Amino acid sequence: MPQNYSISDLAKEFDLTTRAMRFYEDMGLLQPERSGPGGRNRIYSGRDRTRLKLTLRAKRLGLSLTEAKEIIDMYDSPRDTAAQLEKFLQVLALHQQQLDAQMMDLQATMDELKVHQREAKALLAKALRQPAAKPRATGQTTAAPVEDVPGMPADLSREAQG
Numbered sequence: 001m002p003q004n005y006s007i008s009d010l011a012k013e014f015d016l017t018t019r020a021m022r023f024y025e026d027m028g029l030l031q032p033e034r035s036g037p038g039g040r041n042r043i044y045s046g047r048d049r050t051r052l053k054l055t056l057r058a059k060r061l062g063l064s065l066t067e068a069k070e071i072i073d074m075y076d077s078p079r080d081t082a083a084q085l086e087k088f089l090q091v092l093a094l095h096q097q098q099l100d101a102q103m104m105d106l107q108a109t110m111d112e113l114k115v116h117q118r119e120a121k122a123l124l125a126k127a128l129r130q131p132a133a134k135p136r137a138t139g140q141t142t143a144a145p146v147e148d149v150p151g152m153p154a155d156l157s158r159e160a161q162g
Helices: 007-013 018-026 046-060 065-076 081-129 154-161
Strands: 033-035 041-045
Touching: 007 018, 007 041, 007 046, 018 046, 041 046, 046 065, 065 081
Parallel strands: none
Antiparallel strands: 033 041
16 A cells, blocks of 8 residues: 655655645645645655655755756656656756856865965964054054055955044
């Protein structure tokens, strides 16, 4: 006898909200049977559970729900398996290119952050080696001009001064 699931069964198993489950249904990813008055109760099959599992796996890979649906639907049809696998490989290659580009951007940002950290540490070490600034008549201490801070854009330096 095939296993059936309620919306709350699957939502709990996959740590989803029932709203997310209904959204996946609206997207055509899930197709539960309806029962009860006015078809209010959803009855999910083992097939729906598998489609939900594949949908969540596709999301983790970075695929859109539309892409996930295309690929999952291909496995439901009696078409050629080679064509299905080729499509899947194309989608994965595209997402790999996107992730590679994002990794390069993140690495450039990390490199820039490290440069600013080194500069800030050097300035701090220099400031700690210098004797404390003598108070002015107004009771304020003297500070280095803002434009002397390495790595700070010139327009920010001007704003900081007034």
